[in-house]
Amino acid sequence: MEKKLIAIVPAAGIGARAAGPGAPLPLPKQYRPLKGEPMLRRAVKALLGEPRIGQVRVAVAPGDAWVEAALSGLSRTVWSACGGPSRADTVRAAIEDAGLGPGDWVLVHDAARPGLPAEALARLIDQCLALDAGGLLALPVADTVKRAAAAGPQAASGGAAAPRVGESVPRDGLWLAQTPQMFPAGPLLDALRRAAAESAEITDEASALERLGVRPLLVPGSARNFKVTWPEDFDLMEKWL
Numbered sequence: 001m002e003k004k005l006i007a008i009v010p011a012a013g014i015g016a017r018a019a020g021p022g023a024p025l026p027l028p029k030q031y032r033p034l035k036g037e038p039m040l041r042r043a044v045k046a047l048l049g050e051p052r053i054g055q056v057r058v059a060v061a062p063g064d065a066w067v068e069a070a071l072s073g074l075s076r077t078v079w080s081a082c083g084g085p086s087r088a089d090t091v092r093a094a095i096e097d098a099g100l101g102p103g104d105w106v107l108v109h110d111a112a113r114p115g116l117p118a119e120a121l122a123r124l125i126d127q128c129l130a131l132d133a134g135g136l137l138a139l140p141v142a143d144t145v146k147r148a149a150a151a152g153p154q155a156a157s158g159g160a161a162a163p164r165v166g167e168s169v170p171r172d173g174l175w176l177a178q179t180p181q182m183f184p185a186g187p188l189l190d191a192l193r194r195a196a197a198e199s200a201e202i203t204d205e206a207s208a209l210e211r212l213g214v215r216p217l218l219v220p221g222s223a224r225n226f227k228v229t230w231p232e233d234f235d236l237m238e239k240w241l
């Protein structure tokens with residue numbers, strides 16, 4: 001039987017970092033309109049443009065009041081209020097909800113990355129299917145990388161003091177992980193369950209599998225596919241869109 005490919009969009013966050021200082025967001029960042037359309041809707045539409053994706057499953061927080069309007073009229077799209085306290089909890093619950101076979105493919109994409117180009121998405125799927133291996137979009141690090149030193153004494157003038165450099169980190173071989181991240185459903189679900197049982201803090205799907213010795217493919221992503229995280233990112237993303 002042919003393996004299915006479904007997409008999961010974790011959308012149960014609140015966007016705390018996207019709020020300005022002292023100014024909470026009026027609604028979670030994934031519902032903020034970008035050029036007239038909620039960010040979540042744009043992220044889902046980027047996935048729907050790929051014919052190999054059979055269904056898009058959006059996972060939102062319990063009590064979410066915005067998802068129905070944000071996704072109205074989209075084909076091949078369902079949503080469920082199975083969001084958990086962390087992104088990994090949300091993704092795990094969404095895969096459990098999806099009732100997939102262990103060999104079916106799951107492609108996880110952040111609601112906060114509405115700028116995903118069709119070519120980058122196709123590149124990831126092509127590579128994973130051709131090599132029968134899980135993988136993720138990512139970009140090689142272009143800048144010099146510094147690790148901050150442990151916090152020292154605060155400046156006498158008040159205000160938050162700038163941290164100091166502890167060391168420079170060689171950037172050779174360093175990549176910045178993006179989404180989508182694509183894996184077979186069975187191994188991914190097993191890896192996420194084990195990470196949860198062992199209280200391992202994981203921030204993406206690949207790292208759950210890396211803990212178990214898997215070496216996912218690093219497929220070149222795109223600068224346009226950045227994650228809307230900080231207040232200024234909304235304007236920047238609107239320019240790209």
Ligand SMILES: Nc1ccn([C@@H]2O[C@H](COP(=O)(O)OP(=O)(O)OP(=O)(O)O)[C@@H](O)[C@H]2O)c(=O)n1
Nearest residue numbers: 010011012013014015016017085086087111112
């Ligand atoms: N408990 C959570 C936390 C995050 N996410 C989702 O994971 C994606 C990437 O997370 P991030 O950009 O960190 O979003 P937030 O958690 O909303 O942002 P912040 O950390 O600033 O609060 C987003 O689509 C977000 O909605 C989720 O589904 N469930």
Ligand SMILES: C[C@](O)(CO)[C@H](O)COP(=O)(O)O
Nearest residue numbers: 087110177178179203204227
């Ligand atoms: C999955 C991710 O987008 C890859 O860069 C990232 O790790 C999500 O991290 P966040 O802290 O939940 O934004």
